[in-house]
Amino acid sequence: MPLSETGDLLRVEGLTVRFGAVPAIEDVSFALRPGETLAIVGESSSGKSVTALALMRLLDPRACSVSGRALLRGPDGRETDLLALPERAMADLRGRALGMIFQEPMTSLNPVHTVGRQISESLIRHERLSPRAAAARAVDLLAEVGIPEPARRASAFPHQLSGGMRQRATIAIALACRPRILIADEPTTALDVTIQAQILDLLHRLQQETGMAVVFITHNLGVVAEIADRVVVMYAGQVVEDAPVAALLEHPAMPYTAGLMRSVPRLDAALHTGRRLLAIPGNVPDPRQRPAGCTFHPRCGHARPDPCLRARPALEWAAPDHRVRCARWQEIAA
Amino acid sequence: MSGTVADIPAASFPPARSTRAATRFLRHRLAVAGVVVVVLLIAACAIGPMLSPYGPLTIDLRRRFQAPLAGPHWLGSDQLGRDLLVRLLMAGRISLTVGFVAMGISTAVGVLVGLLAGFYRGWIGTALMRLVDAVLCFPSIFLLLTLAALVSPSLATITLIIALTAWMEVARVVQGQVIALRERDFAVAAEAIGASDGYIMLRELLPNIMAPIIVAATLNVARAILAESYISYLGYGIQPPTASWGNMLNNAQEYLESAPWLALLPGAVITLAVTSFNFIGDGLRDALDPRGDRSA
Numbered sequence: 001m002p003l004s005e006t007g008d009l010l011r012v013e014g015l016t017v018r019f020g021a022v023p024a025i026e027d028v029s030f031a032l033r034p035g036e037t038l039a040i041v042g043e044s045s046s047g048k049s050v051t052a053l054a055l056m057r058l059l060d061p062r063a064c065s066v067s068g069r070a071l072l073r074g075p076d077g078r079e080t081d082l083l084a085l086p087e088r089a090m091a092d093l094r095g096r097a098l099g100m101i102f103q104e105p106m107t108s109l110n111p112v113h114t115v116g117r118q119i120s121e122s123l124i125r126h127e128r129l130s131p132r133a134a135a136a137r138a139v140d141l142l143a144e145v146g147i148p149e150p151a152r153r154a155s156a157f158p159h160q161l162s163g164g165m166r167q168r169a170t171i172a173i174a175l176a177c178r179p180r181i182l183i184a185d186e187p188t189t190a191l192d193v194t195i196q197a198q199i200l201d202l203l204h205r206l207q208q209e210t211g212m213a214v215v216f217i218t219h220n221l222g223v224v225a226e227i228a229d230r231v232v233v234m235y236a237g238q239v240v241e242d243a244p245v246a247a248l249l250e251h252p253a254m255p256y257t258a259g260l261m262r263s264v265p266r267l268d269a270a271l272h273t274g275r276r277l278l279a280i281p282g283n284v285p286d287p288r289q290r291p292a293g294c295t296f297h298p299r300c301g302h303a304r305p306d307p308c309l310r311a312r313p314a315l316e317w318a319a320p321d322h323r324v325r326c327a328r329w330q331e332i333a334a
Numbered sequence: 335m336s337g338t339v340a341d342i343p344a345a346s347f348p349p350a351r352s353t354r355a356a357t358r359f360l361r362h363r364l365a366v367a368g369v370v371v372v373v374l375l376i377a378a379c380a381i382g383p384m385l386s387p388y389g390p391l392t393i394d395l396r397r398r399f400q401a402p403l404a405g406p407h408w409l410g411s412d413q414l415g416r417d418l419l420v421r422l423l424m425a426g427r428i429s430l431t432v433g434f435v436a437m438g439i440s441t442a443v444g445v446l447v448g449l450l451a452g453f454y455r456g457w458i459g460t461a462l463m464r465l466v467d468a469v470l471c472f473p474s475i476f477l478l479l480t481l482a483a484l485v486s487p488s489l490a491t492i493t494l495i496i497a498l499t500a501w502m503e504v505a506r507v508v509q510g511q512v513i514a515l516r517e518r519d520f521a522v523a524a525e526a527i528g529a530s531d532g533y534i535m536l537r538e539l540l541p542n543i544m545a546p547i548i549v550a551a552t553l554n555v556a557r558a559i560l561a562e563s564y565i566s567y568l569g570y571g572i573q574p575p576t577a578s579w580g581n582m583l584n585n586a587q588e589y590l591e592s593a594p595w596l597a598l599l600p601g602a603v604i605t606l607a608v609t610s611f612n613f614i615g616d617g618l619r620d621a622l623d624p625r626g627d628r629s630a
Contacts, residue, residue, distance in 0.1 A: 058522055062456055095527030102526075108519035112541040122527035173527060 365617020
């Protein structure tokens with residue numbers, strides 16, 4: 001179905017990335033509406049970052065093969081497949097239609113250039129601003145992301161700023177050309193909790209001001225509850241659940257999602273019932289030898305030899321807006 | 335020195351990085367002495383000949399083989415009665431020019447090859463680095479002499495030949511650094527805002543690897559001066575009557591017993607220049623790389 005009919009801004013279909021013979025992510029699909037915040041959640045090595053890098057086409061093409069489609073609706077309503085674009089056209093979209101924020105603000109800024117210059121780069125590249133005009137815009141952008149004394153900070157080097165300021169600066173870089181989609185790969189993970197809350201507020205405010213859609217990659221369900229409209233849960237390189245945030249948090253259909261939620265520390269629950277945290281036993285399987293059948297069955301309390309070990313479950317519709325990959329979700333829900 | 339606050343690597347006090355590097359360089363006495371010597375040499379070669387009453391080619395058969403300090407020629411005269419001091423300074427102009435220009439060319443070539451090889455690792459990188467290995471396989475002195483024997487010697491060709499045998503080390507240094515930095519987030523982040531390959535190489539990566547390039551370039555000046563001396567000493571380089579430090583040595587061989595100063599003085603100047611550049615290179619390496627061993 002064309003994007004103009006579904007109203008989606010971006011639709012990813014069957015995205016698969018293989019490093020040699022090893023699949024990092026398999027058949028990932030999701031849709032993003034304009035102005036929506038989509039959270040991609042999962043443990044480490046579940047394939048979240050690979051998904052983001054594959055969408056931006058930042059994976060080394062010599063090291064891996066990417067297949068599938070990622071349809072982006074342009075401002076004129078035309079659809080382009082990001083994965084099939086020539087490199088030059090893709091470079092043109094990066095930084096202009098698609099912005100990206102990385103996890104570690106120290107290493108994602110170049111240590112030898114001032115913050116202002118790094119913000120100017122994409123303005124000069126994409127909006128053909130003169131260096132002087134770009135520098136002035138960079139100061140405005142720093143003010144916009146809440147950096148005090150923006151004119152002075154623009155001429156600071158990354159190491160002269162604190163972690164929170166640096167992450168604000170990387171957000172200013174990503175937002176310089178007003179992208180329609182912002183991909184944020186664990187942007188708050190390296191920050192302490194108070195700064196984390198400030199950055200989330202900032203992203204929320206900027207999203208309301210600019211109307212951009214956000215793909216927010218995180219392993220933190222607390223963050224998800226705060227910012228997401230919709231959640232995609234990934235496990236071992238696959239989408240295992242995809243639902244609006246309220247439905248997902250209230251009625252998780254996939255045992256993995258439920259397990260993730262039980263492993264989040266909650267102050268109220270601990271105070272009232274003295275309940276202990278329940279970790280999901282075991283680890284995410286090695287992508288080279290994922291278990292047969294459901295990839296989650298070795299760690300799943302609901303696993304039964306019959307449906308769970310026999311075949312890889314398909315992603316099924318549990319509700320009109322809710323997809324789940326579990327052979328027993330109906331029995332478990334009942 | 336160790337254990338003091340001033341000794342903590344520059345990276346722990348990033349705001350003052352450049353001043354710290356300067357402080358460390360100034361503490362390296364031999365390197366500072368090297369800078370002084372090189373500056374004096376350059377100044378003397380540039381200005382000295384203009385102040386002397388003698389020209390480098392002025393022949394005075396009445397005063398042949400005057401010993402240093404024994405007559406009007408301060409550093410003595412040669413078999414044609416030419417003033418040795420003026421000839422040394424004029425030769426210095428040639429030898430230092432060869433040294434600096436060859437350094438410039440070899441560094442530019444090395445940086446270019448290293449950037450391309452490190453950035454485009456696939457077959458381009460492999461081909462370029464195998465080329466580097468191939469050139470390195472030849473002992474550079476034979477390569478120099480073979481090339482010098484094939485082309486007609488002039489200042490330009492000698493400089494070029496020396497440059498072409500000296501770029502490989504820079505290429506290796508740059509390639510290694512680029513491979514390491516290429517994977518760093520800021521290079522990927524630059525790509526994520528749509529920066530072109532050329533932009534990433536020249537504006538993002540290159541400024542981060544200036545330190546090792548500067549060190550290698552300084553050492554290359556010393557090497558180029560030495561290389562020019564070999565070639566000219568063996569007669570393939572700068573041709574008489576134009577003086578270079580190497581061909582002055584060549585000329586002095588016949589009179590080694592009767593007029594030893596004709597060999598000793600050019601030899602001393604070559605040694606002085608080469609060791610000075612080497613000390614500067616060492617000092618820069620220690621100053622720019624806080625992790626390096628600074629016990630020397």
